[in-house]
Amino acid sequence: MPDKTELLSQLTGHWYNFLKKESVKFPTAETRLNQLLCLLDYYPKPVSQDMMDQWIRQKGGKNDRQARHLAWDGWYIQTGNVNTTRMEVNSNLASGELCLVSFKKPNPVWQRFNEIQLSKELKYPGFLSSIRKHKKRGCFMCGRKSIEIHPFANISHSEIELKFAPLCEMCKDWCEKHKFSIQIDENLVARPLIPEA
Numbered sequence: 001m002p003d004k005t006e007l008l009s010q011l012t013g014h015w016y017n018f019l020k021k022e023s024v025k026f027p028t029a030e031t032r033l034n035q036l037l038c039l040l041d042y043y044p045k046p047v048s049q050d051m052m053d054q055w056i057r058q059k060g061g062k063n064d065r066q067a068r069h070l071a072w073d074g075w076y077i078q079t080g081n082v083n084t085t086r087m088e089v090n091s092n093l094a095s096g097e098l099c100l101v102s103f104k105k106p107n108p109v110w111q112r113f114n115e116i117q118l119s120k121e122l123k124y125p126g127f128l129s130s131i132r133k134h135k136k137r138g139c140f141m142c143g144r145k146s147i148e149i150h151p152f153a154n155i156s157h158s159e160i161e162l163k164f165a166p167l168c169e170m171c172k173d174w175c176e177k178h179k180f181s182i183q184i185d186e187n188l189v190a191r192p193l194i195p196e197a
């Protein structure tokens, strides 16, 4: 069984060789790093929450049981939890289990999401920084903090400086379908302007 130092140098090597260029984030928090080292140690086998707890305790360190967040840093892990939208679901895993699939390829779900975001940014420059800035608000219309936020440009009036309103897909489709423009107040609430008949 490799020790932590050995695993760390393996992990660093994989990251430098394959994942850094894909913008996968190397964990900076110790908890997250321990979780990744544990997944690497078990690779390619699945790891339950209890196994991870025990592994980290034995090696010395803390576990917050949030290893799933590694997927959104770009690490290619799979889960048995069918409710996830941020990584692939592997039906051979139990709900609380995670497994590292590859240390050469990034999480394909995360990668696809980034590609879509990038294409939106090319079409609507400034959109990405705008959704980052208003992350807590989510969709300006319904407030959902869906991971899929779209730029909506048909703004008739806004109290804040804004080129596109971040809307979820449902709200955006609804406005487009009815040809509604929106007005935005100072609390980042967007309301549709219903044209007079």
Ligand SMILES: [Zn+2]
Residues within 6 Å of the ligand: 139, 140, 141, 142, 143, 144, 167, 168, 169, 170, 171, 172
């Ligand atoms: Zn919405």
